Amino acid sequence: MVPLLELRDVSCTFGGVRAVRGVSFRLKQGEIVGLIGPNGAGKTTLVNLISGVYAPASGQILHRGERVDGMKPFRLAARGIARTFQIVQPFPAMTVLENVMAASLFAARRKGMAAARAAAMEQLEFTGLAPLAHRPAMELTLANRKRLELAKSLAMEPQLLMLDEVNAGLNSAEVEQALELIRAIAARGVTIVIIEHLLKVVMTLCQRVVVLHHGELIADGAPRDVVEDERVVSAYLGARYAERYRRRHA
């Protein structure tokens, strides 16, 4: 079967800095994949490459077997590749509903404003933002703004959803709510790539973990195997975490 997304030897450079070096991996339909690595490892750059913000310097990106590297973000959005931003990017003066409507109308190609409004309202119900539908986006709390990012990307009716630190800055109760939401999204059959620093989240949520370090892919496998990997331990987890994890799961 053709993978949903395939990266073949993808590299990206900024001036002299090689932010992503020869990364290859495949995503299967319906997977939840964790993308982890230390700060500056190139995780967000990789998401930016896949969503079209940057074009790779070399290598290929294939969506359902077709080359999509170098495509503009709006085209990739229409193909069903959605992402949230680490730093949320709402349309601040627009209402919550209008923010989500934009995604329904343009990325999901809903015909007409009324259809887009109805589709957006569904996503607001799903994410629990419906009571705030007519408030300007800039009035939302951080947790709700993250939720709005999710609702927006869901309204794009994506096949692939990349979540860039949707839990950063949330308290533990809010993280729990966000996880529930992510599980519900996955249950709809959406393939999810999640960048996350909370390892507990990665371990419980993901079927597979991809580890980046200095722009290179150093591990790709089941969460349990990855935390045992020596390179991952030395680059990111640290020996203490690996030891603790091993003891707890012994």
Place this chain on the structure above:
Amino acid sequence: MTRRNLMLLAVAVAVLGAAPFIGGNYVLRIGTITLMYAVVAISWNFIGGLAGYPSFATAAFFGLGAYAGAIARTAGVPETLAWLLAMLAAGAFSLALGFVILRLRGHAFAIASLVVIEVLREIVTSWDSVTGGGAGISVPFAAATPEAIATYYYWSMCGLAALAFAVLYHVARSPLGFGLRCIRQNEDAANMVGINTTLFKTAAFVLSGVFAAGAGAIYASWTSYIDPADAFDIVISIKAIVMVLLGGAGTVLGPVLGAAAFMALDEFAWSNFLEVHTGILGVLVVLLVLFLPTGISSFSLPDVLRRMRHKHGSPAGASGR
């Protein structure tokens, strides 16, 4: 449309319809200029108000339309057709220009669009054989009484204003207008939710070009003489921006209200303070922008009364529209 806006529209139609019958040539002249500026303001509202791109190219489009129309007229093209040709020419020009300068954002875009006026004026001034150079160009006019001519161009400008208003009304409610408002708020996020930002911005720029050129073409026929300094006058660009900001940027009624208010203030300042009228006009505009920062179209009496009543209450009311 709300009841208030329907009433405003009815009043506008009544005033516009009555003007040729109650006023003399002076009233018609003021009416024609006001309608011309309404078109120019609507034109700027597409790119500046909806898309949030601070374009100064309005005067370039206006001048291009004026010259294209005038040259077509001297070549013997019928008047209405000459106006349409001028709009078409400006449409093609703004399409090509937009493709180049809409890659820029913010101040860089503003400067680039400003330069276009200068470049076009230089070209028109040097291209003697076609444009008449710095001496200007005379546009043939019909043999009719001054009253008949004044009335004719009043209605022509009125027709163009109605068309521009109808297009703006439609665009503001369409996915195009919605997408442009998204671009104004956050262009990168707009791209990310599937908006072809290049296409949308270019569409807004072309709409801006077409209508400004239409106003210029009718203006050239009306005054029957234009020269480069008059047609490519940066004041046209600036007035368009001031009018839209005065009326409410990105709104449907804003440009028209702004144009009417500006012209009324201009008349008031000019007839009462001949010596210092531009200074007085400036102060009035500043006061209006200070006290109605989101424009006249957002003015609501209940809101103002509520705010006055809660003057010493929470400042939250000040952030509302």
